[in-house]
Amino acid sequence: MSKIQEKKPATMYENVMQQYNQVADSMGLNKNIKKILGITNNEIIVNFPVRMDNDEVKIFTGYRVQHNNALGPYKGGLRYHPTIDVDDARALAMWMTWKTSLAGLPFGGAKGGIKLDPRDYSIRELERITRRFTYALGDNIGPDQDIPAPDVNTNAQTMAWILDTYMSTKAPSARSQNSHIVTGKPVGSGGLEGRDRATGFGVFLTIKLFLASQGKDLKNKTFIVQGFGNVGQWASKFMVEEGAKLIAVQDAHATLYHKEGIDPVALAEHTKPRKGSIEGFEGTEEIKPEEFFGLACDILIPAALGNQINGSNAANIKAKIVAEGANGPVTGEGEKILLEREIAIIPDILCNSGGVIGSYFEWLQNRHGEIWQLDEVMQKIEKKLTENFKKVEEAVKENKVDWRTAAYIIAISRIELAYTQRGIFP
Template structure:
């Protein structure tokens, strides 16, 4: 992977920009620029045919200055250590920006889960959880779902850790099913947060959501939820894409029908879905559709220095982590296209994960209205802080968000000092 597309180099570059503007002390820069702890595990899994296959997984903890670390676990063939390092660093800034008491972590396994049976997926999950269990705990490191992982996988991890401890440890993981201590509103939280950020940014521009043309790249948990909520707010979702293809309809797609279709099909793909006036397009064409809001909600490095000049969106709201490279940021800024950054736009998931963790520790649960109200208040307050700082200093929204987040983490680390 070239440095230009390397997510960890991008994460470091984004941090360096903020550190320079904040005039951070070199000692603090050195601490925050790299992960604090990294674990690589190579582990065997017995497949259904009796053979054994080796897999590689990672857990990276970026910074523990503000509390235990928090971050998802993804299953994907493209997972590598630098990707996980970047995602862990972004989680640190995300948690600090919305002011919840976590540092950042991330995990991943190099695997295409679509190639495994359910039993094989369970055995892989439990073995990976066992191998990284030395890092995990409600007071240390609390994983959550990410790309290609879900509530069932989180339940297997929680059960595995609980078997090791000899008692049930619900707060060791978030994004669990409700029946084993999960939080109401957690599944929709990230997509809900994205839709709230679209709403806030559009209102700041003095515009209405009614008839707003939206394009969503990614139709998994985040993208489909954001698309549905924006559809319900009156937006016209004219384009969506998932791993199987991209779809366009100038008069607006039937998002509820597409959600229902994807939920009934293997791996929640839209492959085979048909509707009047809808036409298939390429993923490249989707990112370059003329629209009011583009929501990249798939993987990192989707908007780059190569395609940013062809983007015809009025605004970008990042549902995925790291979908826009610094080269693309520079082009979009020069073109006057605002970008609501990932560490703000998709923070809804970690906010409700925090609520779930607190509920697990206290064994006291809130209803869904309370969860959604608390989520909205925290996210809208964070958006307002970022928007005001960006306006007062004539900065891009991403830079303003990083200044707020990095400053908070730097202050925590400086206050705690260096051990011993």
């Protein structure tokens, strides 16, 4: 008697394609444009050698997938993670296309990274790996071609290494023209004041605006955060400052709970000497990882990796709002369950778009040779995010659809218009 095979969970790419096809059909997207947007423009895979500290040479695999550039240069992060592959990069690149379009930015979408766990390497090894990857990518990236940014397990330092390596391959006379090859750089290397907190601020602001649209605010609201990297830390800080209470945090190492509230600033300090781990934070109770999504709270912020909320755990969620701080944290099956239970989802392409909006301002700052102050930058990001939120809110009401569908309709329609007006060569 043959065994009954369990249904294999959908990959992130299958998830994003399901979302895309469903919305494209519902909005009557031009069939030819649907074909174009359903594929990636370029998929770059590079294998490159790097000498380790012990003099051993290791081979690494890096990816850069460029989905679409109808609206402008490719834009998207680079992540260092052992699970990254070309399939994930395809999905993440497509989400970036929708995100930049929804935000009204002159960018397309790309994504990539290197298959590794950065905790296994010294800082000098990571520098050599990053520089060699940049060199291997060559002219596939560039300030008017494809502009990388930080993502999972990469940061401002990573971008500084990419910037220096890229500029070192150019003639001295051209180097000053290439400082916007990456965004998310250190401020001292042409980075933007506030770029570090832009994504987390966007998560916080969209939650605040969503509640305000219902006549509510964040005061005394409880929330839980999965993933306590850059996005989770800043989102939590802004949420707590607005009067909300962080009662649980989960990362790859531990799941912490404290009913009376967790101080996100103190927790962030705790993680610094522990390679980002929240484990062992004093004053909290460590609970089983599988209990996390079932905790009673008002707001859930998944800010880790994709496909975390799925058909096996969506029914356990007690939050009334799921704010997608990560890219693609909810599968199609998970989303169906949440919506049936009338749990609102603030979609990733809106919720975590503060980062790419901040990147756009950094790109502009470098192009124009300007320097903007923190308060000015945050005002610009808040204004742009608020405008985008209002557009999606209007589309929700006008089309009588959920928030993700409304956001996708706006994003895809803008690209469709560009193709309709410009035509297709030849």
